[in-house]
Amino acid sequence: MVDGLNAAMPADSSLAEASPEPVLGHQHRVDDEALREAVWARVQQARNVKRPHTLELVRLMASEVIELHGDRLFGDDPALVGGFCRFRQHRAVFVGQQKGSEVEENVARNFGMPHAEGYRKAMRLFRLAERLGLPVVTFVDTPGAYPGAASEERGVAESIARSIGVMSGLRTPIVCVITGEGGSGGALAIAVGDVIIALENAIYSVISPEGCASILWRSPEAAQQAAVAMRLTAGEQQAMGVIDLVIAEPAEGAHDAPEETARRLGATIVAQLDALMPRALDDLLDDRYDRFRRMGAFADSGTSVTPRQERQSLGDRLRLLLGSGRGMLGAEPGPLRPAAADDQDEPPLREDV
Amino acid sequence: MPIKLPFRPRRQGFPPDLWTKCPTCQEMLYNKQLEKSLRVCDKCGHHFRLRVDARLAQLLDHDTFQERDAGLESVDPLGFVDQKPYPERLAAARTSTGIRDAAMWGTGAIGGHGVAICVMDFAFMGGSMGSVVGEKVTRAAEAALAERLPLVVVSASGGARMQEGTLALMQLAKTVAALVRLAEAGVPYVSVMTDPTTGGVFASYAALGDVNLAEPDALIAFAGARVSAGTIAETLPDGFQRAEFLFAHGFVDQVVKRADLRDVLLGLLGYLRPAPQRRAVSTAAQNGSGNGLLSRPLSTLVDVRADARTGAERSRG
Numbered sequence: 001m002v003d004g005l006n007a008a009m010p011a012d013s014s015l016a017e018a019s020p021e022p023v024l025g026h027q028h029r030v031d032d033e034a035l036r037e038a039v040w041a042r043v044q045q046a047r048n049v050k051r052p053h054t055l056e057l058v059r060l061m062a063s064e065v066i067e068l069h070g071d072r073l074f075g076d077d078p079a080l081v082g083g084f085c086r087f088r089q090h091r092a093v094f095v096g097q098q099k100g101s102e103v104e105e106n107v108a109r110n111f112g113m114p115h116a117e118g119y120r121k122a123m124r125l126f127r128l129a130e131r132l133g134l135p136v137v138t139f140v141d142t143p144g145a146y147p148g149a150a151s152e153e154r155g156v157a158e159s160i161a162r163s164i165g166v167m168s169g170l171r172t173p174i175v176c177v178i179t180g181e182g183g184s185g186g187a188l189a190i191a192v193g194d195v196i197i198a199l200e201n202a203i204y205s206v207i208s209p210e211g212c213a214s215i216l217w218r219s220p221e222a223a224q225q226a227a228v229a230m231r232l233t234a235g236e237q238q239a240m241g242v243i244d245l246v247i248a249e250p251a252e253g254a255h256d257a258p259e260e261t262a263r264r265l266g267a268t269i270v271a272q273l274d275a276l277m278p279r280a281l282d283d284l285l286d287d288r289y290d291r292f293r294r295m296g297a298f299a300d301s302g303t304s305v306t307p308r309q310e311r312q313s314l315g316d317r318l319r320l321l322l323g324s325g326r327g328m329l330g331a332e333p334g335p336l337r338p339a340a341a342d343d344q345d346e347p348p349l350r351e352d353v
Numbered sequence: 354m355p356i357k358l359p360f361r362p363r364r365q366g367f368p369p370d371l372w373t374k375c376p377t378c379q380e381m382l383y384n385k386q387l388e389k390s391l392r393v394c395d396k397c398g399h400h401f402r403l404r405v406d407a408r409l410a411q412l413l414d415h416d417t418f419q420e421r422d423a424g425l426e427s428v429d430p431l432g433f434v435d436q437k438p439y440p441e442r443l444a445a446a447r448t449s450t451g452i453r454d455a456a457m458w459g460t461g462a463i464g465g466h467g468v469a470i471c472v473m474d475f476a477f478m479g480g481s482m483g484s485v486v487g488e489k490v491t492r493a494a495e496a497a498l499a500e501r502l503p504l505v506v507v508s509a510s511g512g513a514r515m516q517e518g519t520l521a522l523m524q525l526a527k528t529v530a531a532l533v534r535l536a537e538a539g540v541p542y543v544s545v546m547t548d549p550t551t552g553g554v555f556a557s558y559a560a561l562g563d564v565n566l567a568e569p570d571a572l573i574a575f576a577g578a579r580v581s582a583g584t585i586a587e588t589l590p591d592g593f594q595r596a597e598f599l600f601a602h603g604f605v606d607q608v609v610k611r612a613d614l615r616d617v618l619l620g621l622l623g624y625l626r627p628a629p630q631r632r633a634v635s636t637a638a639q640n641g642s643g644n645g646l647l648s649r650p651l652s653t654l655v656d657v658r659a660d661a662r663t664g665a666e667r668s669r670g
Contacts, residue, residue, distance in 0.1 A: 147575065152574060153602050154602075155603075157575035160525075160557075161560040161561050164529040164530075165529045168530035185513075188522055188525055205519060206553070207515055225435075292526040295487075295526070296483075296484030297520055298425050299428050
């Protein structure tokens, strides 16, 4: 029995193009070269420096854009931008990570990797939107939050956790758009909302394909396999219920036709705001809670307690038989083997960024 | 940067089930003695990792732990295969650790104070957080709210479980949303960070305690030192990302030796009592489990919102 996953299927896929990836439930074939290339092409699209970034998109699809700066605590993070803008009749607060489109700007923008002050600026703007009764629209495009000393010192993890918390309880509608790279916690920190939209070539993952490959395959060259295995394309994320709507990109991709991309995205955002704005806030918040509450797939075997006892080695059994006083056969199960915690055969399987 | 290797060479010149070598001071420790001292090196104070049962035994009053949702098991939603299929990794972890997943939760008492407690176990796939761990933390928080018990979460984790992809990432949102509701309802939460608490676990529930405690020298980090060093070529200062570093930067209230942890919690629980129920909250509690929480009326919210904002502001200070 798999909880959650089935219930979380998307409600509306009218805007989605048929995705070339295999449907969920089939064993992935990470060795299928054609599939690998198709997925990797999307990863590269998502990372294309010419792809329209947050400010560009906002200026193309919204009017009366006013950028706001600073977290009022430490500084202003150029990797995360925000302010006021107007989508047709909807005045809104926008927030998004900002990459640069050439080297110099990219360095200035820290390649779209926010520090803690970026997320604290986001929270400040979320709170402002709540107070003014304005909806929030976020644009996600980041490899991840910045993994450096300065960012650890100022508590980037704490700021991500707080931002997730602020969004989950924010008493105003939130529309989230994954426009490019949705990299791990640094992306999720501004991607908790009532509806999650993605551009067709956007990706969303728990760790970068390179990071996943270097941990699980022990080689960054396996990034393509990792990308396939993680099902990080917008289409697959939609099938999993993590993303609600996928917007087809025109021509060769968003970088090829930024205006048309912005037009399609803008129309979708307006339609979503039209639907969300009249809703009662209490219902909206309960639905938002429920949406993330359902996320996850697990089974419940129902049986209780008693962890399986470890199979003992011959030596252990002999020692027990020889009756070292503390336990004979049939005695209650011993404590869990303490050494296992320090004595791993393999490096921990974990996300690292 | 001395990072602790998660494995040791196999060949050891002594029976491994009798003696353990302290990785910090190289002292040979007799295992029975090590268990008695809560797996802390008598000589240098190195804290070894603690399995979930030992942790529960250490913190809770004898025989008070009642496990809940023991039957939750991970499935393989992505059909994830790297060098081994995910189900095989799960099976291997279950056999070698004797537990079903990397967290266990239930209710118990600390010095007579009832608590909802969730403990993670690093031995199970690096304590990584997949759907089951996220679900258990969330259920612990929801039960803490419904039963108005203080919540204690003891973290030990390398972060989100990659084999579950973005479903693992979504556990950050799921757990944090539940903790926000807990805070709004005035029920306190203590986060205990042990070695290691990193990645998605640190960037969600572990960072959000009303009181944050950490064990000495525990690795607590958003990104592992290897990642920081690798991706941005920064040289990292000594003691970087250790519990004391977090303390110095204001993210941890106290660094507590394992031997003192129970007493410190006991002292805190004298203060961390669920606030007297407000009207809005009591309706939710009476509605009972699950759905009742979701339909909690948020209309009498002036004071609740003020609370939530204080929480956010406090973090910035």
